[in-house]
Amino acid sequence: MSGKAERVQTIFSTIAPRYDLVNDVMTFGQARAWRNKLVRLSGARAGMSVLDVATGTGDLAIVFKKAIGSSGKVVGVDFCAGMLDFAPAKAQSKNLEVTFKLGDAMALEFADSSFDVVSIAYGIRNVTDAAKAIREMARVIKPGGKFMVLETGRSIWPVYGQAVDFYCAKVMPVMGGFLSGSKDAYKYLDSSSKDFPYGAKFVEMLKKEGGFGSVIAYPLFGGVSYIYECTKPQQLS
């Protein structure tokens, strides 16, 4: 395992017990609304099969399961056991059947064309080789299926954008550190966001690596986060 992967695993194992709380506080509850929006945009419906990669404590997988009902199948995978440990009880408390498994975004155990929808929320920038993970996730999507990504960006609104940058660089590590006990983890989360492509650049990467025919980027709150809706082309007959 690479140095980055080990560091990411250690960070998420450390903050796992307070991850949901910190997420809600630091995004002012917006992360929940954005996950709901991602599921709506994916077109997931009854009977479909969904894979949520880097599922963490399982929130997006749970929203998908609510959307597709008992006839559909949702699997959540993450390479950090500490995060995944919290997911099954959350699904069970809502009477939802979701399968959670250990797994690496860069080497998925599933056959080609297995899922109608594959998603990854705030995960792709943490993966050691994002291009490899995009190729791997695209592999397991059915022709005509969707790849949905939720990831951080940078706001294009001038004063607001500067305020968000200040909040992420200065306030988040202190507040996240106080709530989770790990200031370093929230420093890492800020620096990893700064280094990762977003908007048009990430659309280009998704098309190149995933071979998606169409990629639509939806900026959220002026671009502090983005949802990317990617469609895998139908096979040529």
Ligand SMILES: C[S@@+](CC[C@H](N)C(=O)[O-])C[C@H]1O[C@@H](n2cnc3c(N)ncnc32)[C@H](O)[C@@H]1O
């Ligand atoms: C910020 S959390 C996001 C969790 C969840 N998707 C959410 O929206 O709350 C990032 C997650 O990515 C996972 N992760 C990072 N690299 C991974 C990889 N190569 N394979 C699987 N999971 C990975 C981490 O373990 C962590 O749980």
